[in-house]
Amino acid sequence: MTAVNPTPPRALTIAGSDSGGAAGLEADLRAMTACGVHGCVAVTAVTVQNSLGVSGVHLVPAETVAAQVRAVVTDIGVGAAKTGMLASREIIDAVADVVDEVGIGRGPRRTPFVVDPVAASMRGDPLLTEDAMEAIRTRLFPRAELATPNLDEVRLLAGIAVTDAATAREAAEALHAMGPRYVLVKGGHLRGSPEVVDLLFDGEQTWEFSGPRIDTPHVHGAGDALASATCAALARGLSMPDAVASAERYIRRAVAESYPLGAGVGPVSPFWAVQAHV
Ligand SMILES: Nc1ncnc2c1ncn2[C@@H]1O[C@H](COP(=O)(O)OP(=O)(O)OP(=O)(O)O)[C@@H](O)[C@H]1O
Numbered sequence: 001m002t003a004v005n006p007t008p009p010r011a012l013t014i015a016g017s018d019s020g021g022a023a024g025l026e027a028d029l030r031a032m033t034a035c036g037v038h039g040c041v042a043v044t045a046v047t048v049q050n051s052l053g054v055s056g057v058h059l060v061p062a063e064t065v066a067a068q069v070r071a072v073v074t075d076i077g078v079g080a081a082k083t084g085m086l087a088s089r090e091i092i093d094a095v096a097d098v099v100d101e102v103g104i105g106r107g108p109r110r111t112p113f114v115v116d117p118v119a120a121s122m123r124g125d126p127l128l129t130e131d132a133m134e135a136i137r138t139r140l141f142p143r144a145e146l147a148t149p150n151l152d153e154v155r156l157l158a159g160i161a162v163t164d165a166a167t168a169r170e171a172a173e174a175l176h177a178m179g180p181r182y183v184l185v186k187g188g189h190l191r192g193s194p195e196v197v198d199l200l201f202d203g204e205q206t207w208e209f210s211g212p213r214i215d216t217p218h219v220h221g222a223g224d225a226l227a228s229a230t231c232a233a234l235a236r237g238l239s240m241p242d243a244v245a246s247a248e249r250y251i252r253r254a255v256a257e258s259y260p261l262g263a264g265v266g267p268v269s270p271f272w273a274v275q276a277h278v
């Protein structure tokens, strides 16, 4: 007898590939799977990458990136989409145009769009050309339901150095004024602090997600996994504050169970969530 199972919720990541399998679309798909969602991909770039860094980048043509988004949305359909490494201004322009075309974006009648403004790898290797951050700000932030910058990206986008709760709030306000409906200022890079505090802001209300800093160097892919877990929760129909809260619970366990890989920095682990089901 043929078993016909229900189709699970789907989400789309528009991101680059990490050959080390720690960050990028590989991290995104693992996090989406662990969070109960079928992940689809529009690949923007192939990186030559391992635990020690990025030694090569090969860009996918912008029209091929847009065509992947179109192919996924028109046939499979998704409940939410996110961006990771977008690599170039041309790809950002193509993504801005195609999300408008297929109904992904900001506001109640659009499929929720999470913009993770990835600028560099955690080791500082550039993942975006220099003129492209401005394009993320002007072309993608006004279309974003949620933007998820880390503190280096906050500095590039808003010129604010976050050092405490007051400057995190100031940054959230400045970034919100650039267009996203919600902003999540991620505190992982405030290395001296014993607590990690992520701040969600919708222009009026703030939600603070805090917990002890877990003592591990292996946080490769943490930002990708957090944005993807949020995207998965949105695809399952959660509200933004609930989706971020669920992703925050997910990422803290994933950081706690991170593991060494190669000679450099290892990844956060999605396995705890999968193992709960096997
Ligand atoms: N040592 C840690 N302990 C607890 N939580 C952490 C730790 N490091 C990262 N996190 C969680 O992961 C989230 C993403 O990390 P981070 O702020 O470093 O963003 P990112 O730079 O985009 O991530 P990455 O570059 O590692 O992919 C943080 O906001 C925090 O919730």
Ligand SMILES: Cc1ncc(COP(=O)(O)O)c(N)n1
Binding pocket: 015, 016, 017, 018, 023, 024, 025, 047, 049, 084, 085, 118, 120, 121, 122, 123, 127, 219, 220, 221, 222, 223, 224
């Ligand atoms: C293809 C790709 N996308 C994103 C990241 C950022 O992740 P991290 O900040 O953990 O290096 C990366 N290193 N590679």
